[in-house]
Amino acid sequence: MRTASFITVHVGFNFGSKLQAIATAEVLKKMGYQPTCVNYVPPRVTYRRYWKQAITNPIKFPWRLIYYPILLVTGHGFDRYLNRYCKVSKPIYMGDNFKEKCPKADVYVSGSDQLWNCKHNEGNDTHYFFDGIEGKKIAFASSIGMTKLPEDYAKYMKEQLSQYRAISVREASAVELLKGMGISSTHVLDPTFMLDKEEWKPFASKRLVKEKYLFVYLPYNIKDKDLVYRTVRKIAKEKNLKVISYTDNIIKDKYADQTIFFVDPGKVLSLIMHAEVVVTNSFHGTAFSINLNKQFWTYMPSNFSTRITSILNLCGLDNRLLEAEITDNQINEVISFCNVNTVLQHERQKTYDFLAQALQ
Structure with a gap:
């Protein structure tokens, strides 16, 4: 069976993020692929960031100390749920060699959920474009979530997306934004809509x-x-x-x-x-x-x-x-x-x- 590695914003305690990752996997299965979610953990959601913020804010430190066990329990529950329904790779962190650790596949899919929102992602996160990865790349319902982009980020995005075989986005505004950059895209449903109620x-x-x-x-x-x-x-x-x-x-x-x-x-x-x-x-x-x-x-x-x-x-x-x-x-x-x-x-x-x- 053909393989697909897809990357999305699946981390954190957000039910939509987990379910859209599962939906993406289910859709790829329907298309005849064996999917793997690239378990990239950006700096903004790491435990290191959690404690760094706690140490730099003495007022919040006691609360963060008390909340930490709850964080672990909740995080385990969310991660266990995702792993029950979706194959997930080993964790990849910002300092790791992404090209080396990203699961090799027949196709690389940039998924949904604020993936290309540089404000949400605290800057240009190149992993969400599979930067440095050679192979067939497509975008499935990727989200920008902004109507205007910083000039340097728009330039980088245009360069990266020129390497994609096909691009689809989940917002009508994203179609227009990319069109203004000379990039053709298709407006599609968020992955969660691809599964019906039953x-x-x-x-x-x-x-x-x-x-x-x-x-x-x-x-x-x-x-x-x-x-x-x-x-x-x-x-x-x-x-x-x-x-x-x-x-x-x-x-x-x-x-x-x-x-x-x-x-x-x-x-x-x-x-x-x-x-x-x-x-x-x-x-x-x-x-x-x-x-x-x-x-x-x-x-x-x-x-x-x-x-x-x-x-x-x-x-x-x-x-x-x-x-x-x-x-x-x-x-x-x-x-x-x-x-x-x-x-x-x-x-x-x-x-x-x-x-x-x-x-x-």
């Missing part, structure tokens, strides 16, 4: 909450949490729903009726899958709500929101984006997913067509 069921934990509930998924910084929870409480009261939140540690969410502790990707997937309503500020929270046909409302995160507006626009769901407290009329607006699912099915086929040609 295909995602085996990856979800058992149902965690018996009652009917509203799930609040806010993994990113948000400007006004009180505003979001005014909306949450308003919906919950109108529809008689319990408010469920989550944490990857032991700190209860004071805003929620119930907090699910020590979540992993399977538990978050389950919480979305069985919710009556989802309120989120996450791209993947939005994406899974759409894909699993859940009623949802989205607030923008503080950064990198183009990926959210792109998928909402594609599915004709721009009206599910909130900026203020939800109105009484909005609460009772129900999404009819017939047209949405038609769009998704069309886009899935478009994505598979792209991959079939790119992987020839």
